[in-house]
Amino acid sequence: xxxxxxxxxxxxxxxxxxxxxxxxxxxxxxxxxxxxxxxxxxxxxxxxxxxxxxxxxxxxxxxxxxxxxxxxxxxxxxxx
Amino acid sequence: xxxxxxxxxxxxxxxxxxxxxxxxxxxxxxxxxxxxxxxxxxxxxxxxxxxxxxxxxxxxxxxxxxxxxxxxxxxxxxxxxxxxxxxxxxxxxxxxxxxxxxxxxxxxxxxxxxxxxxxxxxxxxxxxxxxxxxxxxxxxxxxxxxxxxxxxxxxxxxxxxxxxxxxx
Numbered sequence: 001x002x003x004x005x006x007x008x009x010x011x012x013x014x015x016x017x018x019x020x021x022x023x024x025x026x027x028x029x030x031x032x033x034x035x036x037x038x039x040x041x042x043x044x045x046x047x048x049x050x051x052x053x054x055x056x057x058x059x060x061x062x063x064x065x066x067x068x069x070x071x072x073x074x075x076x077x078x079x080x
Numbered sequence: 081x082x083x084x085x086x087x088x089x090x091x092x093x094x095x096x097x098x099x100x101x102x103x104x105x106x107x108x109x110x111x112x113x114x115x116x117x118x119x120x121x122x123x124x125x126x127x128x129x130x131x132x133x134x135x136x137x138x139x140x141x142x143x144x145x146x147x148x149x150x151x152x153x154x155x156x157x158x159x160x161x162x163x164x165x166x167x168x169x170x171x172x173x174x175x176x177x178x179x180x181x182x183x184x185x186x187x188x189x190x191x192x193x194x195x196x197x198x199x200x201x202x203x204x205x206x207x208x209x210x211x212x213x214x215x216x217x218x219x220x221x222x223x224x225x226x227x228x229x230x231x232x233x234x235x236x237x238x239x240x241x242x243x244x245x246x247x248x
Binding site (some may be wrong): 002012013016017019020023024026027028030033034036037039043044045046049050051052056057059060063064067068070071074077 | 085103110112114117120124126130131133134137188192229247
């Protein structure tokens, strides 16, 4: 029984590690997007600002979804 | 708040400060994920801030300024002037008998002053060898990410007027 419990916890940790890796990738994309948007805006070109804000919102939604996923995995894995 | 808070019967402090080592690994990962999500929110807010700045930015108005006389400079000659503000240095080039073009002198890479190379028929930035076309200001070579802003010229009799700035 304890063995099953450990296995369940280990799988939970692997899933969370994967989710964190995914969220880091999303964050890197978002950092790049912000710097590119700022650079473009300061250059006097405002055409890309609205699409960039929308994409940034989508990326944030992705991060939020992954965060909720991690919270759920956390609850399920630690459930006795 | 069932989405943000564990619905377990345990009080919050027991969830966040676990007594068991195995549980602690979960807590640190969960907190790290929350930190990353907050960072993502920060990026999103940054993008929204830029959007708000762009939305509420005033449309620039450009004055009409005399930059020279027709025939004042020889063919393939240049004249420097400032437009629209005194600190915005520009370069006027006579490319043909009746053809004049003008560009901002500020390189779009790191703002070094560009000069006209009559030998190679292009605008050159001496700092990092960025070259621009004299026809339309587009980047021919080098690190500049954008074309040079072009000064819109109009002719009023014998006078050449700068009437706007075109960015592409």
